[in-house]
Amino acid sequence: MLKQTKVDVSKMAKRLGVGEIICRVLANRGINTYNDAVRFLNPKLNFLHDTTLMKDVSKSLEILAKAIANGDKIAVYGDYDVDGVASVTILIKSLKACGANVVYYMPHRQAEGYGLNKSAIETLKDQGVGLVLTCDNGISALQEIAHANGLDMEVIVLDHHEPGTEDCEELLPPAVAIVDPKQRGCEYPFKELCAAGISYKFAEALFKFMDKPFTAMRDELLAFAAIATICDIVELKCENRIIAKNGLSRVAGTSNLGLKALLEASNIADKQITAYHAGFILGPCINACGRLESSDTAVRLFLTEDEKEAQKLADEMILLNATRKGMTEAGTEQIVEIIEEKAYKEDKVIVVYDDGVHESIAGIIAGRVKDAYYKPTIVITGGEQCAKGSARSIDGYNVFEALNANKHLFERFGGHAMAAGLSINRENVDELRSRLNAGFDLTGDELLPKVYYEGQLEIGDITYDLAKELMLLQPFGKDNRAPIFCSRNQSVQELRVIEGKNTVIMTFIPEGGYRKVKAVSFGAIAELREMLHENLPEDEAAAIMAGEVRRTDLLFDLLYEVEIDEYNGNVSVQMRIKDFMVSAPLIP
Numbered sequence: 001m002l003k004q005t006k007v008d009v010s011k012m013a014k015r016l017g018v019g020e021i022i023c024r025v026l027a028n029r030g031i032n033t034y035n036d037a038v039r040f041l042n043p044k045l046n047f048l049h050d051t052t053l054m055k056d057v058s059k060s061l062e063i064l065a066k067a068i069a070n071g072d073k074i075a076v077y078g079d080y081d082v083d084g085v086a087s088v089t090i091l092i093k094s095l096k097a098c099g100a101n102v103v104y105y106m107p108h109r110q111a112e113g114y115g116l117n118k119s120a121i122e123t124l125k126d127q128g129v130g131l132v133l134t135c136d137n138g139i140s141a142l143q144e145i146a147h148a149n150g151l152d153m154e155v156i157v158l159d160h161h162e163p164g165t166e167d168c169e170e171l172l173p174p175a176v177a178i179v180d181p182k183q184r185g186c187e188y189p190f191k192e193l194c195a196a197g198i199s200y201k202f203a204e205a206l207f208k209f210m211d212k213p214f215t216a217m218r219d220e221l222l223a224f225a226a227i228a229t230i231c232d233i234v235e236l237k238c239e240n241r242i243i244a245k246n247g248l249s250r251v252a253g254t255s256n257l258g259l260k261a262l263l264e265a266s267n268i269a270d271k272q273i274t275a276y277h278a279g280f281i282l283g284p285c286i287n288a289c290g291r292l293e294s295s296d297t298a299v300r301l302f303l304t305e306d307e308k309e310a311q312k313l314a315d316e317m318i319l320l321n322a323t324r325k326g327m328t329e330a331g332t333e334q335i336v337e338i339i340e341e342k343a344y345k346e347d348k349v350i351v352v353y354d355d356g357v358h359e360s361i362a363g364i365i366a367g368r369v370k371d372a373y374y375k376p377t378i379v380i381t382g383g384e385q386c387a388k389g390s391a392r393s394i395d396g397y398n399v400f401e402a403l404n405a406n407k408h409l410f411e412r413f414g415g416h417a418m419a420a421g422l423s424i425n426r427e428n429v430d431e432l433r434s435r436l437n438a439g440f441d442l443t444g445d446e447l448l449p450k451v452y453y454e455g456q457l458e459i460g461d462i463t464y465d466l467a468k469e470l471m472l473l474q475p476f477g478k479d480n481r482a483p484i485f486c487s488r489n490q491s492v493q494e495l496r497v498i499e500g501k502n503t504v505i506m507t508f509i510p511e512g513g514y515r516k517v518k519a520v521s522f523g524a525i526a527e528l529r530e531m532l533h534e535n536l537p538e539d540e541a542a543a544i545m546a547g548e549v550r551r552t553d554l555l556f557d558l559l560y561e562v563e564i565d566e567y568n569g570n571v572s573v574q575m576r577i578k579d580f581m582v583s584a585p586l587i588p
Helices: 009-016 020-028 034-041 057-070 082-097 118-126 142-150 195-209 215-231 238-248 257-265 275-292 296-303 307-341 359-373 399-404 426-438 464-473 525-535 538-545
Strands: 073-077 101-105 129-135 154-158 164-166 169-171 177-179 350-353 377-381 387-392 410-415 419-424 485-491 494-498 503-508 517-522 554-567 570-585
Touching: 009 020, 009 034, 020 034, 020 464, 057 073, 057 129, 057 154, 057 177, 057 195, 073 082, 073 118, 082 101, 082 129, 082 195, 082 215, 082 275, 082 296, 101 118, 118 129, 118 142, 129 195, 142 154, 154 195, 195 215, 195 238, 215 238, 215 275, 238 275, 257 275, 257 296, 257 307, 275 296, 275 307, 275 359, 296 307, 307 350, 307 359, 350 359, 350 426, 359 377, 359 387, 377 419, 377 426, 387 399, 399 410, 399 419, 419 426, 464 554, 464 570, 485 570, 494 538, 503 525, 517 554, 525 538, 525 554, 525 570
Parallel strands: 073 101, 073 129, 129 154, 154 177, 350 377, 517 570
Antiparallel strands: 164 169, 377 387, 387 419, 410 419, 485 554, 494 503, 503 517, 554 570
16 A cells, blocks of 8 residues: 655755655655654754653652662562563663662562562562662552552652553552653653653653763663663654664663673674664563563673673573574464364454463464464463463454453453453453454455555666665664555566575666666565466476576566665665565566
8 A cells, every 4th residue: 555645755855955755755654844854864862851841750859869868778670571671771770870779670470470569569678678669560550559558668650551540530559659651640742652761761860860970871771772662662753763763873882791792692793783683683582581581681681790691691591582482483383283273264363272382472473373364363371370361463453442342351451452461261262262253343455464655666766875865764663664665567687586595586677777676585485486377387487486597577566675785795775575466477
């Protein structure tokens, strides 16, 4: 589907001094004023809002300063995912730099579950903690914080989740201070920061309040905030874009021994770190700790000042992630077998139970199944007290609302339109499947996966300069996807199939014939084989697939990203194909 804009991109390009193609992409993202475009293309740190505009920030700083001055023991209570780990790292380093007597607590995913729990609060009380600072949790911990108050403990909440409601009234915990832009009384202009983004800004405000220089620590903490911003899949606009763009540029040169060790163990220490590296290499290693063992491993890595310990912990995390990958592959195969065997693939909403799958990877598997069948998917596994499930949805189907309509079936559930988690008694799973399918109301085109492209290009438009200019739009992620373009009726100069790598390479020559443009498609050999056999004589199709012939008279329609390819020291422009189809044969 073509994105549409009424903006005069020619006029916009002249004003900004960039090409019309990048201006069309900006306009398609709703960035159509000069100031908005300048801020998007050059997101400076000084564009960040004043943190003290957040409700209760000033109050929290006063409470912390008093506790630091009195030598009171403070605990930072985190979460087991990347956002929680990064938040704890940022806050512990900041508080220690300001002279605080501070410890941290990371809940165990399987044994304790998400958020504050009464047992953990009692443990911290026994350790002499008088003030608890939550991060990436706490906004819904009404009973737990009341329990802490009963033990003469104070709690400051730093969170980014939606507060609960009852009869349209906001339910807030009895904390001494609540820092959460999504609470109704907060007038902070940007509501979509992740917990690490809030923690970074809170740390900066703490340094200023304590009259300590922040510059020396800024780059180190900003790198963690950026990694979490990417991994928590928050909207990459406004302050999130500023944090992600500036923070990612500081990852490679980090002074943090643990992060440096993880970069080296991941073989990306010499790379310019992008959202891909954060989201698909670093993030999974950090998450693997919380999924399979304890996120404490990741926090210890990022807090250590010992190079040998950093290397040891980083290697442990690499191995944990490798184990997680193997479990995910095996678990996905297992779940798909059940779906095929029990004909769940015919359902409108796939709900599948298997107690042999580790609950920590249910969400990853649900995402893979959703992509494979393009249907909302819930994967449910056996938990310690009851069954646990993770849901992943498709455009147009609000899985949270669907679960909420059946909330009587759950012990607990939470999430948003595209993803959710739940706890459910095993005997209710079949009823859940039945009710979700009965209530499913998407039809026709709503059930087709959609790709939105920015505009139509000729092969001659695809240049190194264009690819370089499009890099100004990075980092890519939620609400700022890598731009996809379309070219139709294209004649292929050369078509190569690399069976071992399941890769198709097409070469095009723009009008004028002075250069070649390469296009690469990963994982599309089966699709190409089917297209060739449908549109060519059998022997000709077989010759192309065997690599005996590299030329065809078929024309192709292509959807692709434009990128820079670096190989053996050579740099060139490349099309990364997202989808393709045969358009028509050449007319003699």
